[in-house]
Amino acid sequence: MARVVMSFALDSQNDRRILRYLEGLPRGERSQAIRDAIEAQMGSGGITLGDVYQAVKALERKLENGFFLAQAEGTGINLHEPGDEPADVAANLDGLGL
Numbered sequence: 001m002a003r004v005v006m007s008f009a010l011d012s013q014n015d016r017r018i019l020r021y022l023e024g025l026p027r028g029e030r031s032q033a034i035r036d037a038i039e040a041q042m043g044s045g046g047i048t049l050g051d052v053y054q055a056v057k058a059l060e061r062k063l064e065n066g067f068f069l070a071q072a073e074g075t076g077i078n079l080h081e082p083g084d085e086p087a088d089v090a091a092n093l094d095g096l097g098l
Contacts (some may be wrong), residue, residue: 047089052096
């Protein structure tokens with residue numbers, strides 16, 4: 001397997017958090033951190049905090065525009081019953097501290 005080297009540019013002002021993070025990594029770990037971030041963005045990393053944040057912001061926009069969800073009576077679905085979400089998702093949500 002051939003090694004492929006790719007480069008990308010960062011803005012010293014707009015990307016200073018990324019720069020500080022990468023500069024703080026031990027030598028040889030930057031490439032893995034970048035690969036992990038790209039994999040997470042592509043979706044192989046599962047749901048990220050960024051995904052949750054984007055969903056919350058989208059919901060806020062809908063609520064600001066008067067959108068609401070009404071549940072029909074008699075559907076037998078209670079969206080607030082414990083056990084509706086998988087345990088790992090519930091643990092991640094609990095960990096957000098909201």
